[in-house]
Amino acid sequence: MNLDQLLAEAVLDELDKSAGAASGVDYALHPARWATERAGITPWSKQVEIMESVRDNPRTAVQSCHSTGKTYISASVVSWWIDSHPPGDAFVLTTAPTGDQVKALLWREINRLHGNAGLPGRMNMSQWYLPTENGGEELVAFGRKPSEYSEAAFQGFHAKYILVVKDEASGVPTPLWTAAESVASNRHSRILVIGSPDVPEGDFYDACQPDSVYNVIKIGYHDTPAFTGEQVPEEVLDVLISPEWVESRRQAWGEESALFQAKVLGQFPTGDHDPWRIIPETAAARCRWVEPEDGDHVAGLDVGAGGDRTVLVERRGNAVDRKFSFQSDDPMQSVDDLVDVIREWGVTAVNVDTTGVGWGIGGALRRALRSDRIDVNAIHFAQKSRKKECLNKRAELWWHGRELTRSGGWSLANLSDDDIAELTSPRYEIHKASRKIKVEDKGEVVKRVRRSPDVADAVLLAFHQGLPLGPSSDGRSAFGGANMLHGGGSGAGSTLMPALGSMGGSRGGMPSLGR
Ligand SMILES: Nc1ncnc2c1ncn2[C@@H]1O[C@H](COP(=O)(O)OP(=O)(O)O)[C@@H](O)[C@H]1O
Ligand SMILES: [Mg+2]
Numbered sequence: 001m002n003l004d005q006l007l008a009e010a011v012l013d014e015l016d017k018s019a020g021a022a023s024g025v026d027y028a029l030h031p032a033r034w035a036t037e038r039a040g041i042t043p044w045s046k047q048v049e050i051m052e053s054v055r056d057n058p059r060t061a062v063q064s065c066h067s068t069g070k071t072y073i074s075a076s077v078v079s080w081w082i083d084s085h086p087p088g089d090a091f092v093l094t095t096a097p098t099g100d101q102v103k104a105l106l107w108r109e110i111n112r113l114h115g116n117a118g119l120p121g122r123m124n125m126s127q128w129y130l131p132t133e134n135g136g137e138e139l140v141a142f143g144r145k146p147s148e149y150s151e152a153a154f155q156g157f158h159a160k161y162i163l164v165v166k167d168e169a170s171g172v173p174t175p176l177w178t179a180a181e182s183v184a185s186n187r188h189s190r191i192l193v194i195g196s197p198d199v200p201e202g203d204f205y206d207a208c209q210p211d212s213v214y215n216v217i218k219i220g221y222h223d224t225p226a227f228t229g230e231q232v233p234e235e236v237l238d239v240l241i242s243p244e245w246v247e248s249r250r251q252a253w254g255e256e257s258a259l260f261q262a263k264v265l266g267q268f269p270t271g272d273h274d275p276w277r278i279i280p281e282t283a284a285a286r287c288r289w290v291e292p293e294d295g296d297h298v299a300g301l302d303v304g305a306g307g308d309r310t311v312l313v314e315r316r317g318n319a320v321d322r323k324f325s326f327q328s329d330d331p332m333q334s335v336d337d338l339v340d341v342i343r344e345w346g347v348t349a350v351n352v353d354t355t356g357v358g359w360g361i362g363g364a365l366r367r368a369l370r371s372d373r374i375d376v377n378a379i380h381f382a383q384k385s386r387k388k389e390c391l392n393k394r395a396e397l398w399w400h401g402r403e404l405t406r407s408g409g410w411s412l413a414n415l416s417d418d419d420i421a422e423l424t425s426p427r428y429e430i431h432k433a434s435r436k437i438k439v440e441d442k443g444e445v446v447k448r449v450r451r452s453p454d455v456a457d458a459v460l461l462a463f464h465q466g467l468p469l470g471p472s473s474d475g476r477s478a479f480g481g482a483n484m485l486h487g488g489g490s491g492a493g494s495t496l497m498p499a500l501g502s503m504g505g506s507r508g509g510m511p512s513l514g515r
Helices: 003-018 031-039 045-056 070-084 099-117 174-183 203-207 234-239 243-253 258-265 281-287 331-345 358-372 393-406 417-423 442-449 454-462
Strands: 059-064 090-095 127-131 137-144 161-166 190-195 215-219 297-302 309-316 319-327 349-353 375-379 428-430 437-439
Touching: 031 045, 031 070, 031 099, 045 059, 045 070, 045 190, 045 215, 059 203, 070 090, 070 099, 070 137, 070 161, 070 190, 090 099, 090 174, 099 137, 161 174, 190 203, 243 258, 243 417, 258 281, 258 417, 281 393, 281 417, 297 331, 297 358, 297 454, 309 331, 309 454, 319 331, 319 454, 331 358, 349 358, 349 454, 358 375, 393 428, 393 437, 393 454, 417 454
Parallel strands: 059 190, 059 215, 090 137, 090 161, 161 190, 297 349, 349 375
Antiparallel strands: 127 137, 297 309, 309 319, 428 437
């Protein structure tokens, strides 16, 4: 063969590859073979079932527990779809509840697969471009968070093979479901909705019902390789849900909790069993899909006594951001560590519960941070509340958290499942003598759920006086029906707990710290 022939062969090879036909297999019809032969990945049986369902059914809904490879297989489906159809004929749109879930989760997996498998074209954090015959390139797949979609963005996609993927589909708002239906309307189009069954209502819940137009695949922990004995490579077994995790969650969350039902059993929660939870579980689940929005930048600090956890939580605008926690019985070391992190975060204020040990640490922090112009605000949980319906400050802070949760007024997207469990465990009662709202004592919470809600307290401190109640800015229907595509919506604050005023006003009401 001469050089020209070799080059021609190489070009043909590349063309074959990008048409998914390197080995004469039409990979569009054989997703499992595409996965192993072309992408070099090893999906487990339910993941194969998902790929084949997308091949065979116009609509696929996957309702699954935690860590079964939902996002991973969604990324694989996206890659398979683009790679196995002729270039130019296929198009993919993906979404998830927040920008981070689109970029840091789904598209991170797509990027990784693209690199590892040497798939054609070029990719950035949420877009995939393929070369065109005339030497240019065209967009063949992209991911957007819900607030970036508009009806216009959905018009004009007229590829023959359209695929729409919604990861964490419980949190994808209705307008996107409607838009997806209109864009994926031809007979070759496909929709894959996948996620954990977090809330027992809404579009994803409907899609997962037996009478829906979706082919429904359900995955509970007992269906996964660690429990069925399905043979999978060690490195796959290592990343999937494990018996140890299931047991530890049973202990930590309780079988009745919404978290256990959704994240472990893979079932939609059967409702809030405990009406006296201050922060209801399903409302909290929804707040994990609220898009973070910038605003004032403060921290909340819950100081642990004698070897208990000390937790510092960062708040930016409406959102919980970073978390720093440690255990130490050396107060001076604790102050030094906290000062370092507070400076690094660059918050303008820190709200500290000054009950018990917090008093000394709060005072030391105030002295250390004075030159940085960082305010250290003392909040004494046992102190009287300015809200006449609350027994004390602690009740006031928790009740504010309840109202923010019920209105979708804060973003809990950065909290872990365990943090959410903490936030939703304390109960309230109407205090007999005063008829005011009383929050369960920390000691009682610990006795009942065997875990101290330190992260939750720090979160509530970070939101103290910080965020007036109001309409949710992304206005999902569950939060009052505002138009999510255009944001905003009118609305008054809650009647039960009116807006608490803004940060940075008079500090006249604050008790002073020891100096
Ligand atoms: N078949 C697989 N082979 C290799 N790694 C996998 C596989 N399925 C999932 N993973 C990895 O397991 C981890 C959890 O998967 P992920 O898709 O994030 O789970 P889920 O979305 O269900 O919580 C990720 O790091 C992912 O890359
Ligand atoms: Mg996932």
